[in-house]
Amino acid sequence: MIRLQNISKRYGNSPHKAVDQLNLEVASGEIFGFLGPNGAGKTTTIKMITGIVKPDEGEIEVDGVSVLKDPLEAKKRIGYVPDGAAPFEKLTGMEYIQFMADIYQVPTEERVDRLPKLLSQFKMEEAVGDLIQSYSRGMKQKITLIATLLYQPSVWILDEPMVGLDPQSAHLLKEQMREHSDAGNTVFFSTHVLEVAERLCDRLAIIHKGRVIAYGTLEDLRKGKGDGVTDEETLEKLFLELTEET
Amino acid sequence: MKSLWAMIRLTLLTQFHLSVYRHRYLVRKEKLWQPLLFFLILLLLLPVLVMMIGGYGALYYGLSHINQETLLLQFFVVAAQVTALFFGFFFVISNLYLSGEIESLLPLPVTPRQVLIARFIGIWISELLPLLVMIFPGFIVYGVLSSAGMTYYLGVILLFPLLPLFPLVLVTILSMLIMRISNVKKHRDLLQAVGLIVGVAIFIVVQIFFRGDWVEENSSALEMIQEVLISFQSKLTTWFPQSVWVVDALTAPAFQEGLLGWGLFLGLNLLSLWLMITVGKSLLYPGVVGGNEVSSRRRVWKSRRQVQIGSARSPLSALFKREWKLYFRTPMFFLNGIAPIIMLIGASGAFTFTDNDKEIVSFLTDTSVTWDPAVWIGASMVIFLSSFTSVSSSSISREGKQFYISKLIPVPVALMIRAKWLFSLSISIFLIVLLGIVFGFFGVPLSSILWMVLIGVCLASICNLCGIMLDALIPNLKWTNPQEAVNKSYAGLLLVGLVGIVAGILAGMIAIAYYFGLPSLLIKLITLLLLLGVNWGVLKGTEAVARKRYEYIEA
Numbered sequence: 001m002i003r004l005q006n007i008s009k010r011y012g013n014s015p016h017k018a019v020d021q022l023n024l025e026v027a028s029g030e031i032f033g034f035l036g037p038n039g040a041g042k043t044t045t046i047k048m049i050t051g052i053v054k055p056d057e058g059e060i061e062v063d064g065v066s067v068l069k070d071p072l073e074a075k076k077r078i079g080y081v082p083d084g085a086a087p088f089e090k091l092t093g094m095e096y097i098q099f100m101a102d103i104y105q106v107p108t109e110e111r112v113d114r115l116p117k118l119l120s121q122f123k124m125e126e127a128v129g130d131l132i133q134s135y136s137r138g139m140k141q142k143i144t145l146i147a148t149l150l151y152q153p154s155v156w157i158l159d160e161p162m163v164g165l166d167p168q169s170a171h172l173l174k175e176q177m178r179e180h181s182d183a184g185n186t187v188f189f190s191t192h193v194l195e196v197a198e199r200l201c202d203r204l205a206i207i208h209k210g211r212v213i214a215y216g217t218l219e220d221l222r223k224g225k226g227d228g229v230t231d232e233e234t235l236e237k238l239f240l241e242l243t244e245e246t
Numbered sequence: 247m248k249s250l251w252a253m254i255r256l257t258l259l260t261q262f263h264l265s266v267y268r269h270r271y272l273v274r275k276e277k278l279w280q281p282l283l284f285f286l287i288l289l290l291l292l293p294v295l296v297m298m299i300g301g302y303g304a305l306y307y308g309l310s311h312i313n314q315e316t317l318l319l320q321f322f323v324v325a326a327q328v329t330a331l332f333f334g335f336f337f338v339i340s341n342l343y344l345s346g347e348i349e350s351l352l353p354l355p356v357t358p359r360q361v362l363i364a365r366f367i368g369i370w371i372s373e374l375l376p377l378l379v380m381i382f383p384g385f386i387v388y389g390v391l392s393s394a395g396m397t398y399y400l401g402v403i404l405l406f407p408l409l410p411l412f413p414l415v416l417v418t419i420l421s422m423l424i425m426r427i428s429n430v431k432k433h434r435d436l437l438q439a440v441g442l443i444v445g446v447a448i449f450i451v452v453q454i455f456f457r458g459d460w461v462e463e464n465s466s467a468l469e470m471i472q473e474v475l476i477s478f479q480s481k482l483t484t485w486f487p488q489s490v491w492v493v494d495a496l497t498a499p500a501f502q503e504g505l506l507g508w509g510l511f512l513g514l515n516l517l518s519l520w521l522m523i524t525v526g527k528s529l530l531y532p533g534v535v536g537g538n539e540v541s542s543r544r545r546v547w548k549s550r551r552q553v554q555i556g557s558a559r560s561p562l563s564a565l566f567k568r569e570w571k572l573y574f575r576t577p578m579f580f581l582n583g584i585a586p587i588i589m590l591i592g593a594s595g596a597f598t599f600t601d602n603d604k605e606i607v608s609f610l611t612d613t614s615v616t617w618d619p620a621v622w623i624g625a626s627m628v629i630f631l632s633s634f635t636s637v638s639s640s641s642i643s644r645e646g647k648q649f650y651i652s653k654l655i656p657v658p659v660a661l662m663i664r665a666k667w668l669f670s671l672s673i674s675i676f677l678i679v680l681l682g683i684v685f686g687f688f689g690v691p692l693s694s695i696l697w698m699v700l701i702g703v704c705l706a707s708i709c710n711l712c713g714i715m716l717d718a719l720i721p722n723l724k725w726t727n728p729q730e731a732v733n734k735s736y737a738g739l740l741l742v743g744l745v746g747i748v749a750g751i752l753a754g755m756i757a758i759a760y761y762f763g764l765p766s767l768l769i770k771l772i773t774l775l776l777l778l779g780v781n782w783g784v785l786k787g788t789e790a791v792a793r794k795r796y797e798y799i800e801a
């Protein structure tokens with residue numbers, strides 16, 4: 001579960017807020033899509049949820065734990081896959097996974113249980129012993145995905161996770177997201193690939209200039225647009241209309 | 247020519263971050279405290295400068311007693327050149343190859359010659375700046391004390407910038423050769439080892455010059471010093487002929503040796519530059535291509551590794567191991583951090599390996615009533631050396647863009663700080679042990695060495711904690727070239743200044759204690775206990791500062 005209440009963030013003394021009075025609620029067991037044009041504030045919002053950026057105001061809760069008041073407890077529940085994942089270049093994939101597992105205190109049995117399966121699913125068995133520096137973009141993405149899945153976070157947050165993945169891996173990731181949410185966890189991801197959002201998300205939000213401009217199931221969004229919208233209207237069209245500059 | 251200028255401009259702008267600073271301070275008017283801090287640091291370093299100038303003056307008077315004042319000038323020239331040669335090697339190889347910046351130039355329509363010239367100018371200016379602070383005042387001191395005329399000062403202004411040129415040309419050619427050869431065989435890992443060995447070799451060569459037959463016979467102390475000086479001068483002259491030319495150019499009458507000095511010095515430098523550019527044209531690029539390749543074994547993940555996954559470690563040991571691996575697997579971190587310091591200590595150890603020098607040592611041993619000064623000198627060397635390595639003062643900055651991971655993971659900030667502290671302490675302990683061994687060569691008794699190690703470890707620990715605290719206050723996470731993380735930080739500069747002040751205060755207190763005739767064992771014991779107490783306090787303070795700062799630092 002994720003709850004954002006009136007969070008705002010302004011970088012430096014920029015005239016515009018990157019995130020402006022944002023409210024969101026994502027329930028456990030659902031896949032939530034976070035859409036918006038470039039620079040809308042998606043990454044900033046995600047960084048605030050994960051504790052990387054401190055919001056200027058507002059309250060953030062993860063599974064009922066306040067990120068601002070009890071950061072350690074909240075962070076234990078979060079798995080974060082950043083956009084353009086850049087884990088430590090000078091560690092090997094395995095060392096990175098080990099590091100994360102130690103930090104999140106994954107018991108030995110669980111590691112032995114899950115890791116071989118994850119590695120073979122993502123086809124990373126061979127590369128896992130190499131320095132991350134030698135990885136391709138997609139491989140870096142996969143190693144971060146594996147590292148987070150290893151500790152089964154109850155809130156899984158992914159920033160543009162499909163970018164750079166080959167079709168097989170993208171398909172696998174979608175399955176993993178579904179599986180993870182079916183197990184009662186929260187999956188929150190941002191994306192520019194609207195078909196993915198359309199097919200995968202239980203609910204979604206579109207943000208524009210730091211504010212939520214549409215929020216709900218795809219059905220809700222269509223209804224919200226009123227008369228001129230037919231049932232067949234794609235998310236793409238909706239997105240374009242909603243975020244159009246006036 | 248136009249693209250050459252564009253390249254030079256680009257190099258200077260990126261290397262010295264001029265665009266960033268201009269944008270930040272003049273356009274957006276943000277972080278204006280940073281320039282202020284810079285001036286503060288300069289003020290902190292001022293007493294050091296004054297002391298240095300005083301030292302130069304004293305040297306001048308000492309030498310003028312035996313009519314050898316020009317030896318001082320010769321010494322300055324050699325010091326500038328040796329510094330450039332020694333520190334330049336690591337700097338050049340990092341800057342030219344390891345930074346990866348050149349790779350982004352490969353697709354541009356510029357010639358290797360232009361790239362090399364632009365890069366070399368950047369390197370040259372960077373090496374000149376510290377010399378300007380440390381050596382240039384020496385030339386002025388000499389000018390004032392010898393009441394030199396206008397031509398002297400004019401000559402200094404013209405010649406001074408050229409002093410590091412020749413050594414830098416040498417190390418540049420050397421680096422290009424090494425990179426070219428090591429790249430042919432695609433053994434990048436080997437390169438780092440080779441680089442270090444060549445660096446050591448350069449230093450040993452310089453070292454050989456300092457060894458040898460300084461002292462013919464063991465007469466009186468004054469005569470001995472005089473002999474040492476004269477043989478020193480003859481060695482300078484044979485090993486660094488440029489130093490004689492510069493001295494002639496500056497002090498001899500223009501139409502006798504003076505002109506010859508100018509001609510020889512300028513001629514050699516121009517010739518060497520031409521040589522570097524000529525070989526560089528064909529050597530530079532082949533060494534760059536593939537510079538970031540790492541050997542990739544792609545071994546199949548076997549059951550042996552399964553055992554490794556099984557072993558869960560505590561977060562602290564995981565963090566400590568991460569510090570360790572990231573430091574030693576980034577060549578630019580250790581090449582610009584601890585490598586020069588280790589070599590410095592090692593080379594001073596090599597100093598003792600000649601019979602004649604042993605006589606100096608035994609001379610010292612005979613006259614020494616107590617080895618206490620060795621303890622204190624050793625301890626203070628420890629803190630200066632460990633602050634120069636900037637291991638602690640760059641410990642947060644080194645994380646760079648990956649700092650987000652530290653904010654992400656559910657680990658108390660205090661624990662991360664402790665891992666950083668343990669890491670820098672382990673490096674310091676290594677340096678202390680090395681220093682202890684060198685002291686042993688010099689004949690310092692074991693008990694004094696043990697005291698030095700004990701007090702040194704406590705001092706180094708405080709100094710490391712201060713470094714981490716300073717880095718938490720003013721981290722530099724925005725670097726693109728890892729060299730910047732260890733070399734260009736306010737925290738590092740501040741730490742050196744701070745260590746200087748703390749060492750001064752401590753030295754004063756200890757001197758007072760000795761003055762009042764307290765037993766030396768008691769003084770050492772009290773100091774040790776005092777330091778342990780301070781350690782605890784500084785640890786708590788650093789943790790508190792870091793906890794607050796980690797909330798706000800954003801990568």
Ligand SMILES: Nc1ncnc2c1ncn2[C@@H]1O[C@H](COP(=O)(O)OP(=O)(O)OP(=O)(O)O)[C@@H](O)[C@H]1O
Pocket residue numbers: 011012018036037038039040041042043044045
């Ligand atoms: N570190 C930063 N410093 C200053 N401004 C920033 C910083 N990071 C983001 N911004 C600004 O905040 C706003 C939101 O950026 P954000 O990265 O959250 O967008 P986004 O929705 O993730 O975009 P994209 O789809 O391109 O990833 C933008 O206007 C951006 O310029």
Ligand SMILES: [Mg+2]
Pocket residue numbers: 042043044083159
């Ligand atoms: Mg983004």
